[in-house]
Amino acid sequence: MIPLRLAIRTSVPHRNSGLQAGTTGPQAGVRDAPAPDHGAVIHTNLSSPPQATTTVRARGVRKSYGTGPGLVEALRGVDVSFHPRMFTALMGPSGSGKSTLLHCLAGLDSVTSGSVEIHGTKLEQLNDAGLTALRRDRIGFIFQSFNLLPTLTARENILLPLEIAGKPVDERLFDHVVRIVGLTDRLGHRPSEMSGGQQQRVAVARAMIARPEVIFADEPTGNLDSVSRTDVLRFLQSSVRELGQMIVMVTHDPFAAACADRVVFLRDGLVAGELPRPTEEQVLDTMKALGRAVRR
Numbered sequence: 001m002i003p004l005r006l007a008i009r010t011s012v013p014h015r016n017s018g019l020q021a022g023t024t025g026p027q028a029g030v031r032d033a034p035a036p037d038h039g040a041v042i043h044t045n046l047s048s049p050p051q052a053t054t055t056v057r058a059r060g061v062r063k064s065y066g067t068g069p070g071l072v073e074a075l076r077g078v079d080v081s082f083h084p085r086m087f088t089a090l091m092g093p094s095g096s097g098k099s100t101l102l103h104c105l106a107g108l109d110s111v112t113s114g115s116v117e118i119h120g121t122k123l124e125q126l127n128d129a130g131l132t133a134l135r136r137d138r139i140g141f142i143f144q145s146f147n148l149l150p151t152l153t154a155r156e157n158i159l160l161p162l163e164i165a166g167k168p169v170d171e172r173l174f175d176h177v178v179r180i181v182g183l184t185d186r187l188g189h190r191p192s193e194m195s196g197g198q199q200q201r202v203a204v205a206r207a208m209i210a211r212p213e214v215i216f217a218d219e220p221t222g223n224l225d226s227v228s229r230t231d232v233l234r235f236l237q238s239s240v241r242e243l244g245q246m247i248v249m250v251t252h253d254p255f256a257a258a259c260a261d262r263v264v265f266l267r268d269g270l271v272a273g274e275l276p277r278p279t280e281e282q283v284l285d286t287m288k289a290l291g292r293a294v295r296r
Ligand SMILES: Nc1ncnc2c1ncn2[C@@H]1O[C@H](COP(=O)(O)OP(=O)(O)OP(=O)(O)O)[C@@H](O)[C@H]1O
Pocket: 065, 066, 072, 073, 074, 092, 093, 094, 095, 096, 097, 098, 099, 100, 101
């Protein structure tokens, strides 16, 4: 059997830096590389992220479901770090553990063993109240299904996290976020009065408004047409460039992954490699190689 690393390396064009299989240890180049230069940054105090050194880390993360003959090992010892001011995509074949990893990183699910750390806070050491506070105060979420409250306007939906947390509204930041996602004319509309793309833009703004240390996005463009998909991805990129946001996004879409600064690939519950600054073609080639490796 050809090891996955070899299978991938022979199939991915090395026009850029190419796939860095297994580069998730502390000595790995990409992991320790500085955040990329995103070009022009709007120089307001809004461009400073709340926790410039925040790092999300998984160490030896295992997650099993069920017991006995029904046991499923969704994650089998994942080691990976995510960096501030970076947009990272998580990809891999169906069932490779992407959503499970995202949920474990976000404190939505517990790990079976290993450790998840968000800026020094070990999630497995938190009780339910601590996890709730972490999710409320330090994490933003974007889901495939928007999850907006139907009776609230766009403005009210966007401001909901601040209201729940009892935090004051920074109108300057609100205007900035609304401008980034192009919703200035839609603030009085309810979700039923907006297209899917507009609703997802509200969800993106809602995730950004509390300046969370990290935004976790699970297939955020999965329900969108191609124009809305491009818009939402552009807004996610803008939030990284203009607000210094950190984003970790699960996607099946090579186009979406190619909009990220880095793609981490999972296979069979393990990190199979990663691509910095990938092209869509490189992502596609890597996914094909992973599919072949899975079938071996
Ligand atoms: N609640 C659960 N109970 C039992 N098995 C589960 C549960 N959640 C996930 N799994 C299993 O864990 C494995 C990984 O699932 P996961 O949803 O993380 O993969 P994925 O890469 O996100 O897949 P997809 O791309 O199809 O969404 C799969 O075999 C799945 O069937």
